[in-house]
Amino acid sequence: MSIEITVLFDVVPDRMDSVTSAFQELCGATRKEEGALRFDAFRSEEHQNVIVLVEDWADQRAIDAHMKEPYVADFLARTEGAFVRPPHVHRLSALGA
Incomplete structure (x- = not known):
């Protein structure tokens, strides 16, 4: 079973453009990693x-390597x-799992 994580980032308004660019580059590189099944920013x-x-x-090994x-x-x-504020991390578990 894979590990699903959702992270919420509350961005300082005047930094949104630079943060968006940083996320786009991070996502592009991360998607190429072995063990990265999904890595998308919205x-x-x-x-x-x-x-x-x-x-x-x-x-978890894939997450550790990514970091x-x-x-x-x-x-x-x-x-x-x-x-x-610090990002709000949600490590998810399927209901009934």
């Missing part, structure tokens, strides 16, 4: 300064100070 239609990241990973990639460090550096 802008909320209801809350204009919220980005939602939807991830699906083969296993060590240089482009993840680059993303974190590029988005430092760009969020109103």
Whole structure:
């Protein structure tokens, strides 16, 4: 069974363009990783300064390897100070699982 994660990012309004660009690059690189089943970023239609990241990973090992990639460090550096609060991470479990 894969690991599904959703992360909500509340972006500082004047940083939205640079954060969007950083997410696009991160998603493009991450989708090429072994074990990355899904890695997509969306802008909320209801809350204009919220980005939602939807991830699906083969296993914890794939997540751990992802976090060590240089482009993840680059993303974190590029988005430092760009969020109103820490991201809200939801690691998901299917109902009845």
